[in-house]
Amino acid sequence: MVFHEGAYIYREGEPAQHFYLIRHGRVALEVHVPGRAPLIVDSLRAGEPLGWSWLIPPYRTHFDARALELTRVISFDAECLRQKMEENPAFGYALHKRMAPVIAARLAAARRQIIDIYGRPDDRRTAWQ
Amino acid sequence: MAIAALEDRMQPRPFLVERLTQDASDTFTLVLRPQHGSQPFPFQPGQFNMLYLYGVGEVPISISGDPEDPEQLVHTIRALGTVTSAMQKLKKGSVVGVRGPFGTAWPVDEAAGADVVIIAGGLGLAPLRPAIYAILAKRRQYGRVVILYGARTPKDILFRQQLERWGGRMDTFVDVTVDRAPSDWRGNVGVVSSLIGRGGFEPEHTIAFVCGPEVMIRYAVHALSDRGVPNERIYLSMERNMKCGAGFCGHCQWGGHFVCREGPVFRFDAIADLFEVREL
Ligand SMILES: Cc1cc2nc3c(=O)[nH]c(=O)nc-3n(C[C@H](O)[C@H](O)[C@H](O)COP(=O)(O)OP(=O)(O)OC[C@H]3O[C@@H](n4cnc5c(N)ncnc54)[C@H](O)[C@@H]3O)c2cc1C
Ligand code: FES
Numbered sequence: 001m002v003f004h005e006g007a008y009i010y011r012e013g014e015p016a017q018h019f020y021l022i023r024h025g026r027v028a029l030e031v032h033v034p035g036r037a038p039l040i041v042d043s044l045r046a047g048e049p050l051g052w053s054w055l056i057p058p059y060r061t062h063f064d065a066r067a068l069e070l071t072r073v074i075s076f077d078a079e080c081l082r083q084k085m086e087e088n089p090a091f092g093y094a095l096h097k098r099m100a101p102v103i104a105a106r107l108a109a110a111r112r113q114i115i116d117i118y119g120r121p122d123d124r125r126t127a128w129q
Numbered sequence: 130m131a132i133a134a135l136e137d138r139m140q141p142r143p144f145l146v147e148r149l150t151q152d153a154s155d156t157f158t159l160v161l162r163p164q165h166g167s168q169p170f171p172f173q174p175g176q177f178n179m180l181y182l183y184g185v186g187e188v189p190i191s192i193s194g195d196p197e198d199p200e201q202l203v204h205t206i207r208a209l210g211t212v213t214s215a216m217q218k219l220k221k222g223s224v225v226g227v228r229g230p231f232g233t234a235w236p237v238d239e240a241a242g243a244d245v246v247i248i249a250g251g252l253g254l255a256p257l258r259p260a261i262y263a264i265l266a267k268r269r270q271y272g273r274v275v276i277l278y279g280a281r282t283p284k285d286i287l288f289r290q291q292l293e294r295w296g297g298r299m300d301t302f303v304d305v306t307v308d309r310a311p312s313d314w315r316g317n318v319g320v321v322s323s324l325i326g327r328g329g330f331e332p333e334h335t336i337a338f339v340c341g342p343e344v345m346i347r348y349a350v351h352a353l354s355d356r357g358v359p360n361e362r363i364y365l366s367m368e369r370n371m372k373c374g375a376g377f378c379g380h381c382q383w384g385g386h387f388v389c390r391e392g393p394v395f396r397f398d399a400i401a402d403l404f405e406v407r408e409l
Contacts, residue, residue: 005395032313042319044149045327068315105323112320113308117342118281 001075003067009050010061014052018075022046025071029063041113042106043068052103054078055096141181141226144202146219146235152205155286158193161202161225169199170227173234174259175366175394179374181226182202186212186360189371189389191256192230201232202227205255223388229291231374233261233394235338235364237306244272244330248349250279250321250341256366256393257340261295268300275328276303279321279345283307283314302328321345323379332357340366346403347404350397363397394397 001020003009009020009027027050029042041063044050050073053061057076085092144161161172172192181187194203208217219225237260245264249257264271266373275293280286284409286305297305304324306317317324336357339349346365353363369388372380376390384403386392399402 027319028312028314040310040312040314043306043317066312092195109320109323112322112344112348114346116281116308117344118279118285118308 001119003071003073005067005069009065009067009071009073011064012061015016016051016059016061017078019078019081020050020073020075022048022050022075026068026096027071028066028107030066031063038064042109049099050100052099054081055099067110075078138228139373141179141187141228144225144227146221146223146225147201148221149217149219153177154206155217156205156287157208158203158205159216159219159225160194161204161205161227162200164224165357168199169224169322170202170230171199172196172230172259174263175235176230176232177374177393178202178204178227178229178231178257179371180212180216181210181228182215182222183224183226187226187233188212188216189374191393193255194262197266203310207252207256210401211288226374228374231389232243232405233392235366235394236336236384240264240336241270243270243362244275244335246275246277246325246330246335246337246353247341248277248321248325248341248353250345250349251285252280252287253339253366254342254347255359257338258288258291260338262343265298265301271356272334273330274301275302275330277307277321277324277328278303279324280305280307280340281309283310283316285294304328320348322348325349325352325356333359335362338365339363343368350404360401361396364394365397366393367395367400368393385394 016056022044025046028040030038030040032038050065051061085095101103143164146159147162148160149157174196177191179187180190190204190206193205194201197237206213208214228321233327242262246263247257264274264344278292292303294347295301304327306319306321306324310318337358350363350377367382367388371389372378374389376387381388
């Protein structure tokens with residue numbers, strides 16, 4: 001599938017019907033807060049999986065995903081994948097084993113981002129922020 | 130140490146502000162030249178000066194200029210407190226006292242023949258810029274050169290035009306990321322350590338220079354180790370409060386080290402154990 005620059009691949013809160021792998025291009029994950037300008041909180045590149053909401057109930061997307069440039073993705077039907085994982089636990093486990101590190105790495109990165117390491121230090125001990 | 134040499138280290142030399150440019154709302158670059166004569170000011174990348182604002186106070190600030198251009202003394206400063214905020218108000222012709230250069234340097238010459246990975250966060254790019262100048266001036270002596278930079282938001286990116294220029298060179302890989310961005314930002318969003326995998330360097334033949342907030346240094350060092358860069362090939366620059374800057378007062382003590390004399394640039398294996406200690 002091809003998404004042109006600016007096109008939304010999915011929107012926050014939608015049922016996660018697909019699992020995407022980015023083959024080419026870049027994708028921004030955005031949060032829209034009413035009354036505030038949208039904020040990009042992560043960006044993904046070629047070779048990276050896009051989203052994991054399809055894997056974890058209630059299978060709803062958490063962010064808006066927008067192509068930052070012409071982006072090509074491989075798309076898998078989430079429903080079909082989930083069914084195969086149920087039927088074939090070895091396959092299901094293998095896929096979980098691949099996705100778990102991705103989810104863990106993104107969680108750790110998100111936590112680092114919110115500690116605002118470049119912000120003004122309280123104790124003024126450092127300035128190289 | 131002979132008294133004369135000691136006085137030399139403790140006595141600020143007067144310099145005049147040649148130029149003050151605003152890099153971001155609270156960050157500015159000061160270009161200084163000697164008040165008397167035109168003696169050049171040789172320094173090594175990574176070293177710092179004690180800058181003295183008469184009647185206000187003295188602060189350690191890294192040199193951010195080109196070591197090949199010792200006629201100009203350049204510092205990039207974040208207005209944080211009493212002294213640095215007063216410095217932001219300086220005008221062309223104002224006098225600043227300078228003691229230095231002090232401290233250890235990035236091992237730019239020793240890195241010849243290796244891939245070089247430079248990881249900077251926030252204002253940490255300032256102490257690394259002299260090393261980047263020196264490496265790019267002798268670009269052929271190095272393998273891959275990778276510059277990874279993280280900032281808070283796109284507005285906070287330091288030396289933006291220079292980063293773009295370096296990134297435009299065919300022989301240098303530059304990648305920039307921010308923690309969050311408005312929707313018109315076309316670049317990366319995420320932590321700087323997440324860029325490490327994209328550098329395409331050979332870990333065991335890499336020398337890495339890291340500077341930024343201490344937490345960022347920690348994550349970057351872990352990410353480099355995870356990739357296989359040996360501890361003895363990772364260098365980082367530490368920041369501690371200082372008074373004399375010259376190894377006399379002990380104000381900058383960190384574990385068993387005086388940061389002003391044995392640092393600010395340390396080889397990671399020499400301080401790895403201290404680095405994991407929580408409050409020092
Ligand atoms: C090796 C090294 C390199 C550095 N490089 C840079 C750099 O390139 N750019 C940069 O922006 N920062 C750099 N810093 C950090 C910089 O030195 C501090 O941000 C700076 O010292 C803050 O000083 P301030 O007076 O503005 O802030 P304050 O927090 O107000 O004061 C910090 C220090 O100033 C003195 N001081 C100021 N006011 C008072 C007072 N009222 N009473 C008593 N003491 C006072 C004290 O010594 C105090 O510890 C570096 C630090 C080190 C150690
Ligand atoms: S600042 Fe005085 S010994 Fe380091």
